[in-house]
Amino acid sequence: MMPIGHTRWAIAEGYIPSYSNGPEPQFTSHETVSMLNASEQDAHVRITIFYSDREPAGPYRITVAARRTMHLRFNNLTDPEPIPRDTDYASVIESDVPIVVQHTRLDSRQTANALLSTIAFASHE
Amino acid sequence: MMPIGHTRWAIAEGYIPSYSNGPEPQFTSHETVSMLNASEQDAHVRITIFYSDREPAGPYRITVAARRTMHLRFNNLTDPEPIPRDTDYASVIESDVPIVVQHTRLDSRQTANALLSTIAFASHE
Amino acid sequence: MMPIGHTRWAIAEGYIPSYSNGPEPQFTSHETVSMLNASEQDAHVRITIFYSDREPAGPYRITVAARRTMHLRFNNLTDPEPIPRDTDYASVIESDVPIVVQHTRLDSRQTANALLSTIAFASHE
Amino acid sequence: MMPIGHTRWAIAEGYIPSYSNGPEPQFTSHETVSMLNASEQDAHVRITIFYSDREPAGPYRITVAARRTMHLRFNNLTDPEPIPRDTDYASVIESDVPIVVQHTRLDSRQTANALLSTIAFASHE
Numbered sequence: 001m002m003p004i005g006h007t008r009w010a011i012a013e014g015y016i017p018s019y020s021n022g023p024e025p026q027f028t029s030h031e032t033v034s035m036l037n038a039s040e041q042d043a044h045v046r047i048t049i050f051y052s053d054r055e056p057a058g059p060y061r062i063t064v065a066a067r068r069t070m071h072l073r074f075n076n077l078t079d080p081e082p083i084p085r086d087t088d089y090a091s092v093i094e095s096d097v098p099i100v101v102q103h104t105r106l107d108s109r110q111t112a113n114a115l116l117s118t119i120a121f122a123s124h125e
Numbered sequence: 126m127m128p129i130g131h132t133r134w135a136i137a138e139g140y141i142p143s144y145s146n147g148p149e150p151q152f153t154s155h156e157t158v159s160m161l162n163a164s165e166q167d168a169h170v171r172i173t174i175f176y177s178d179r180e181p182a183g184p185y186r187i188t189v190a191a192r193r194t195m196h197l198r199f200n201n202l203t204d205p206e207p208i209p210r211d212t213d214y215a216s217v218i219e220s221d222v223p224i225v226v227q228h229t230r231l232d233s234r235q236t237a238n239a240l241l242s243t244i245a246f247a248s249h250e
Numbered sequence: 251m252m253p254i255g256h257t258r259w260a261i262a263e264g265y266i267p268s269y270s271n272g273p274e275p276q277f278t279s280h281e282t283v284s285m286l287n288a289s290e291q292d293a294h295v296r297i298t299i300f301y302s303d304r305e306p307a308g309p310y311r312i313t314v315a316a317r318r319t320m321h322l323r324f325n326n327l328t329d330p331e332p333i334p335r336d337t338d339y340a341s342v343i344e345s346d347v348p349i350v351v352q353h354t355r356l357d358s359r360q361t362a363n364a365l366l367s368t369i370a371f372a373s374h375e
Numbered sequence: 376m377m378p379i380g381h382t383r384w385a386i387a388e389g390y391i392p393s394y395s396n397g398p399e400p401q402f403t404s405h406e407t408v409s410m411l412n413a414s415e416q417d418a419h420v421r422i423t424i425f426y427s428d429r430e431p432a433g434p435y436r437i438t439v440a441a442r443r444t445m446h447l448r449f450n451n452l453t454d455p456e457p458i459p460r461d462t463d464y465a466s467v468i469e470s471d472v473p474i475v476v477q478h479t480r481l482d483s484r485q486t487a488n489a490l491l492s493t494i495a496f497a498s499h500e
Contacts, residue, residue: 001173001181004135004217004248010379012444012477013409034138036175036215048376050411050444056376069137069175069215090411090444090475092379100215100246102137121475121497122246123379126298126306129260129342129373159263161300161340194262194300194340225340225371227262247371251423251431254385254467254498284388286425286465319387319425319465350465350496352387372496 001067003039005098008123011091013103014049016075018085031074033093036100037064043095049083050090057081064099126192128164130223133248136216138228139174141200143210156199158218161225162189168220174208175215182206189224251317253289255348258373261341263353264299266325268335281324283343286350287314293345299333300340307331314349321354376442378414380473383498386466388478389424391450393460406449408468411475412439418470424458425465432456439474 016031037043043066046059060077064070074083074091083089093101101122141156162168168191171184185202189195199208199216208214218226226247266281287293293316296309310327314320324333324341333339343351351372391406412418418441421434435452439445449458449466458464468476476497 001217002133004133005246008377008379010411010413010475012411012475013407013446013479014444015446032138034213034215036135036137036217038135038173038175038217048413050413050442052444052446056442067175067181069139069177069213071138071140071177071213088409088444088446090409092376092411092413100135100137102246104138121380121477126342127258129258130371157263159338159340161260161262161342163260163298163300163342192300192306194264194302194338196263196265196302196338225260225262227371229263251467252383254383255496282388284463284465286385286387286467288385288423288425288467317425317431319389319427319463321388321390321427321463350385350387352496354388 001038001040003098005036005038005100006122007095007098009093009099009101010121010123011093011101011103012121014074014089014091015087016083016085032071032104033074033091034069034071034102034104035064035093036069037066037095037097038100039097040066041097042066043097043099045099046094047077048092048094050092052088057083064095126163126165128223130161130163130225131247132220132223134218134224134226135246135248136218136226136228137246139199139214139216140212141208141210157196157229158199158216159194159196159227159229160189160218161194162191162220162222163225164222165191166222167191168222168224170224171219172202173217173219175217177213182208189220251288251290253348255286255288255350256372257345257348259343259349259351260371260373261343261351261353262371264324264339264341265337266333266335282321282354283324283341284319284321284352284354285314285343286319287316287345287347288350289347290316291347292316293347293349295349296344297327298342298344300342302338307333314345376413376415378473380411380413380475381497382470382473384468384474384476385496385498386468386476386478387496389449389464389466390462391458391460407446407479408449408466409444409446409477409479410439410468411444412441412472413475414472415441416472417441418472418474420474421469422452423467423469425467427463432458439470
């Protein structure tokens, strides 16, 4: 299959709620970056996290194997450092092969879930 | 009407919850790909499903008639194989005429619905 | 202000729930197309509705005044014909000046609201 | 890091609910514009608000520092004037350096939250 996507993406909106309602881990409040690598080569991905009041953190390094998708919870990033809860952030996702990036949040702080999702911004440069 | 859209699309985020609350089938948790074929020719569509830990499945073949929309539930795909529940996936949608593709999920696992929708990623190549 | 946007847009996903919970009209289940005309000229807009099993309906003709936004409920379209409830549809929005189009649904069938929104697909042709 | 984004963005959909459920300020119904400035220069941002029945308001002037994100609640804009509640609006966001813009609403009028988010429309001109 022909590769699809771009090599630089950005998500301006990020926020991991600090608490949840419902059984774990499905109903844990979380924020996910979904990456699709439809190409025949592994994608070496670098994620940089931007904050409102301090210098950016990262890069976080992840490999998305050829012909695979990865739905990565920002909650689970730990190296070089975890992302604090209840804190505004944004992210830039860079890959050495074209990928497609989408962003989803499950917010289960109240008794019913709230969901949001949006395609990330693809840089055409 | 002039055709509108593209012939290659991708959705990085996919997940069909395994249970639901509320009357069926409207409130069954589901994941939908909405396709609009505004052209004067039938669109022959091929959907490929990507997983995190196995080879892609498909193609699933669907025809969207000229001047019609189809809102297809991923839940209902069975040939060549159904999509497992509670499993991360992604999809690539290819058509022989330009179409427009949007992705929607209704999650009714808790007593209130959660909805998400996003335009799919359109490849300009 | 310089105009912003495009003259042809599409929304592949459309569905007006047939019932609601909560005080009217704010909590009536509805589906909205939000149009921004940042230009100095009135925008003459034509909306065509596509169905899954019959010929398209329309055009519905709307004017969005210069330097104005209009958040139009599909529920309220009546000429040439209303859009049936609980029916899948899609839409193409055409304007004689560039506009920006976004799609939102409030689903209040269950006791809590569900919201979705997505930017429409902009044709660059 | 190389800048990412565009200098002109639009959000066709805007609406600040007038009431809320749940502890403040996290659960106050709000509407947010998230801006990412990944460049090495401060971004001087001008926001113009469009209404359905009166002339546009603004510009509202905000600075997003270099290598920072800002998640700005429309609720908090006051200069030159606050945005009225329960009123349809739209916005154009202009910056002197490339930024990425995303739009999110938390609607907590009913006992459960509803969330929506979408990438803003990026003008390529």
